[in-house]
Amino acid sequence: MSLRSVVRNATGQDVYVCHACFDCDIDARHEMDIPLPSLIQLIWLNDEEALQCRTLWSDSVLQASRGACKRGLDLYAVMTVLREESNRRAGR
Numbered sequence: 001m002s003l004r005s006v007v008r009n010a011t012g013q014d015v016y017v018c019h020a021c022f023d024c025d026i027d028a029r030h031e032m033d034i035p036l037p038s039l040i041q042l043i044w045l046n047d048e049e050a051l052q053c054r055t056l057w058s059d060s061v062l063q064a065s066r067g068a069c070k071r072g073l074d075l076y077a078v079m080t081v082l083r084e085e086s087n088r089r090a091g092r
C-alpha cells in the first residue's frame, strides 16, 4: 500500500492537499535532516525515506507540527501514523 493510502486510511488526511507552500517549515534544524514540507512530498512520492528520516523521529518537530499546516492538514496525525507504519514495516 502506498504511503499516501496508509496515511489516508488511518487518519482521513490526504497529503494531496499540500501545495508545498512551506508555511509549516518548522525551525528545529538541529533535529531535522529534511524540512517538514519535504517529508510531506516524500509521502506524495511514496518514498520510504519518509519513514527513516530524522525529521519524522524528532519529538520537537512532532509537537511543533500541531496546527502548523495552514491548509488544514493534521501533520501531527500524519507523523504519528508514519512512525507506526515504519515500526510495522520493521517488524517492531
Ligand code: SF4
Pocket (backbone or CB within 6 Å): 017, 018, 019, 020, 021, 022, 023, 024, 025, 036, 037, 040, 068, 069, 070, 071, 072, 073
Ligand atoms: S503548510 Fe500544509 S500545504 Fe503548506 S507545505 Fe506544509 S503541509 Fe503542505
